[in-house]
Amino acid sequence: MTSASQRRMGRRDFVSLTVKGAGAVGFAIVGGKFLVERLGGIPPDVRTQTADPRAWVMVIDLDRCDGCGVCTTACRNTHDVPDGQEWIKIYEVNEPDGAHYFLPRPCMHCDNAPCVAVCPVNATFRRDDGLVLIDQNRCIGCRYCMAACPYDARYFNWDGPLELTPQEQAVYSPEYPGTHRRGTVEKCVFCAHRVDEGSLPACVEACPMRAIFFGDAREDAVSNGSEVWRLSEVLRDRGGFRFKEELGTKPRVFYLPPEADG
């Protein structure tokens, strides 16, 4: 019989065991993936599928916006937005060079959305038409998405009822978060329930300055309800930009800068 010290695990044994272990894990992953695919695959996330192929975008003309806040009110009325939340929020900006303008901030519905990336439970998701929505039936309230959002676009229900009534639950959907419950995160949804029915978002319709445009980038057209603009042209001619472009979040909200003399 060998002595205990001779039978101790050597470095070679350990390395060999580690390599074998890694191999086994790799094999299990590959094999598991193969099995799942053979058995029909992982079902697609139906929440992200939309009836029509669309690519919704919003254009906000900062030259027209006078900061009246009617869009915020219209949004509040449409979604019964809880107190303390402004799903489209007006920031007043004073640039060092003296420029003064108002910056309405809805959710940017980023193509490369940091909030969607960090959500641990897939409660927030991005639809094929670009809309970023939240399933409040699933959200666990960790608020990591809020920490990740560079635009402060997300709000948490710090109080309120824990559960919806059955009637409220019946009309609730991530597309229409008009009912609210405590401990979950909410934000602008580009009025998905209206857009899906062919209407413009509430803020677009309400804006008395006609400063907010909405449309399908595939059609290269945006409208504020009374005018229709060619998206590519107006972005080029007016120097359209996206907020914090440098972060690489690829927002779906474009801004047209205020005119210098305005």
Add this chain to the structure above:
Amino acid sequence: MTEDSAERVDALLRPVARWTPRFWALMIALGSIVAWGAFAYSVQLREGLVVTGMRDTVLWGLYISNFVFFIGISHVGALMSAILRLSKAEWRRPVTRMAEAITVCSLFVGASMPIIDLGRPERLLNVFIYGRIQSAILWDFLSISTYLVGSLLFFYLFLIPDLAICRDRLTAVGRFRRWLYRTLSLGWTGTADQKHRLERSMGVLTILILPIAISVHTVVSWIFAMTLRAGWDSTIFGPYFVAGALFSGVASVLMAMALFTHFYRLERWITPTHFRNLALLLLALDIVYIYFTLNEYLTVSYKSEGAEAPLLAALYGGPYAGVFWAVQIGGLLIPAFLLSLRRTRTTLGIVIAATLVNATMWLKRYLIVVSTLATPQMPTGWGSYWPTWVEWSITAAAFAGFVLLFALVSRVVPIVSIWETEETSAVGGRPVEEPVRGEVPG
């Protein structure tokens, strides 16, 4: 068993054999604080997170700071203990169990913190049902739960021979504890075959626990570093957090050593040499942490890009300056002096340094979480945050709960390993000379 070793075993078993009235008083005092914290949490569950000071701008606060702090000190069991074991530092023998117990206790407390922070804790299972592997929170779930199992095993394996001693010696304790010792010692009698199996398992686990521990605090830091926020958007957060974790962990072991030596009269095993050796480790980690801090702040300050500039101004001379400089001076520089100068590197000086380190490392975590979230990232003012009584109560309960668990562990199993401090350790057939003489120059 010789006369001398019987006396030795009795001395180490004394706190386990007899629970003093003072211990019961401590349990009741700590238990009351935990109960008060539980009451505060019940208020939070009933009313919602509106009872905290957190709002939409500063959306994380004390709970997440506590989470990082407790997960941080939990690293000492694995990292310090495993490294000292692997490097065969003989002086480690009386202190490793303390470190491993700190790991287990602080992990339970730390892991509970993000759950207390959840808006919908009852939906926690969604993490398993709908878990997205792309989320850093899921990485945390996986690594912390792996680490919890690993460190429990790590703590337990090195405990088995001592549990057998408890089983054989402590025949006067209650029925439950007799059952506990009998069951958990797994019929250990110390045969050559048992020793061989145990040693083999210990060898594997001592190595495996290292990458697991490093991964845990790395992914904790990634929760922050995976965002685009000023102050969090850093590439060195992983090693920075691991260094900070070990730094506060070693300070915790030093504090525990001082308390246990005093209350359990362990001077025979835990000598000034142990304090000095660990003080030098603490000093080394202090220097590493100063290096990382310099690296982090100098590179960012030099460029002062975007939102980093106002955050740095707030830290260096603004509303967060008091806390910021308290951390740098009170937590890094003063301990560095206390630990370097031979005159102040006394047991008292070392314990003062360790206490300063732990207090300011908590402040540092608070600063990391709160100052970044308060920094405006839109054209707006600074966010404000002041914790409410609910958050303070739950924080007090977290610390009380940690001490309670730790004290309880020290009353159920010997806090200084009996079998590992035997004059000749039979395991592996290697005689152990001078079990407490330091190999690190004092």
